[in-house]
Amino acid sequence: MKVSLITGASSGIGEAFARRLAAEGHDLLLVARSETKLAALCEELSVAEGVSANYVAIDLTDYEADRRLYEETERHGLEVDWLINNAGFGSMGDLVELDLERELEMIGLNVMALVALTHRYLPGMRQRKSGTIINVSSTASYQPVPYMATYAATKAFVTSFSQAIAEENRRDGILVQALCPGPTETAFFDNAKIEPTSMFKQQQTADEVVEAAMRAVASRKTKAISGWMNRVVATASLMVPDRLITYVVGKAIGPKFRSKK
Numbered sequence: 001m002k003v004s005l006i007t008g009a010s011s012g013i014g015e016a017f018a019r020r021l022a023a024e025g026h027d028l029l030l031v032a033r034s035e036t037k038l039a040a041l042c043e044e045l046s047v048a049e050g051v052s053a054n055y056v057a058i059d060l061t062d063y064e065a066d067r068r069l070y071e072e073t074e075r076h077g078l079e080v081d082w083l084i085n086n087a088g089f090g091s092m093g094d095l096v097e098l099d100l101e102r103e104l105e106m107i108g109l110n111v112m113a114l115v116a117l118t119h120r121y122l123p124g125m126r127q128r129k130s131g132t133i134i135n136v137s138s139t140a141s142y143q144p145v146p147y148m149a150t151y152a153a154t155k156a157f158v159t160s161f162s163q164a165i166a167e168e169n170r171r172d173g174i175l176v177q178a179l180c181p182g183p184t185e186t187a188f189f190d191n192a193k194i195e196p197t198s199m200f201k202q203q204q205t206a207d208e209v210v211e212a213a214m215r216a217v218a219s220r221k222t223k224a225i226s227g228w229m230n231r232v233v234a235t236a237s238l239m240v241p242d243r244l245i246t247y248v249v250g251k252a253i254g255p256k257f258r259s260k261k
């Protein structure tokens with residue numbers, strides 16, 4: 001059975017993807033740590049949309065989690081036709097003040113789990129000559145971001161990696177997309193302990209982000225920035241020297257963290 005596997009499907013953008021794909025008739029395999037939320041969403045979507053919706057509750061930063069997830073799909077004869085690598089989190093602060101374990105966990109989830117799942121599910125897509133991979137990056141991937149250094153760097157990796165892989169797999173009929181949302185109304189900011197500042201005031205809804213991604217999939221785009229304002233800012237930032245951007249952003253958010261000393 002063909003399924004769409006969505007990581008981080010228990011809330012926010014991942015949940016919005018689950019609702020949208022179910023409405024379009026996709027059978028789902030939802031992945032995150034919160035078992036109760038995943039079970040409730042599967043129950044709701046299978047009744048409301050008449051699709052098959054199952055879940056695997058797993059921490060993707062655990063040792064060999066990607067292997068265990070892959071084996072689970074193999075055991076149930078599931079062909080992952082859409083892979084949405086969405087699970088991720090951020091942090092904000094002076095790097096030396098942030099918890100090192102949490103920063104490394106972020107790299108484990110935002111980068112390592114995404115690469116591992118892409119690597120595991122691409123061979124099946126190649127054999128079938130079809131597949132869609134959406135790797136959820138961020139507009140933060142467009143420039144280094146002081147006080148969000150690790151997060152922005154993980155997303156720069158995701159955008160670069162996804163576009164390279166897109167070209168490697170284009171001739172096999174597989175679409176790989178780097179999806180770059182800007183600030184979006186989800187639990188992301190609370191989880192990252194980021195206080196709302198003017199930088200993050202203009203927020204899209206998770207549904208708007210998913211709509212942008214789906215439109216970009218329909219036109220086979222390998223990169224999608226959701227929201228016209230985010231597109232303007234991200235594109236403009238490519239024309240400004242990194243040193244100027246880091247100076248301005250550092251000036252804007254730095255005092256909040258540096259003044260603690």
Ligand SMILES: NC(=O)c1ccc[n+]([C@@H]2O[C@H](COP(=O)([O-])OP(=O)(O)OC[C@H]3O[C@@H](n4cnc5c(N)ncnc54)[C@H](OP(=O)(O)O)[C@@H]3O)[C@@H](O)[C@H]2O)c1
Nearest residue numbers: 008010011012013032033034060087088138183184186188
């Ligand atoms: N919101 C924004 O402003 C924004 C902007 C640009 C990009 N993004 C990106 O969008 C993606 C989704 O974030 P969101 O905004 O929707 O935030 P969110 O509501 O906090 O969703 C994060 C999802 O990731 C899952 N997750 C976290 N740690 C996990 C782990 N160790 N193993 C498995 N699943 C894990 C969470 O579920 P559990 O807690 O149940 O595990 C949750 O389903 C992230 O990659 C984020 O970087 C967000």
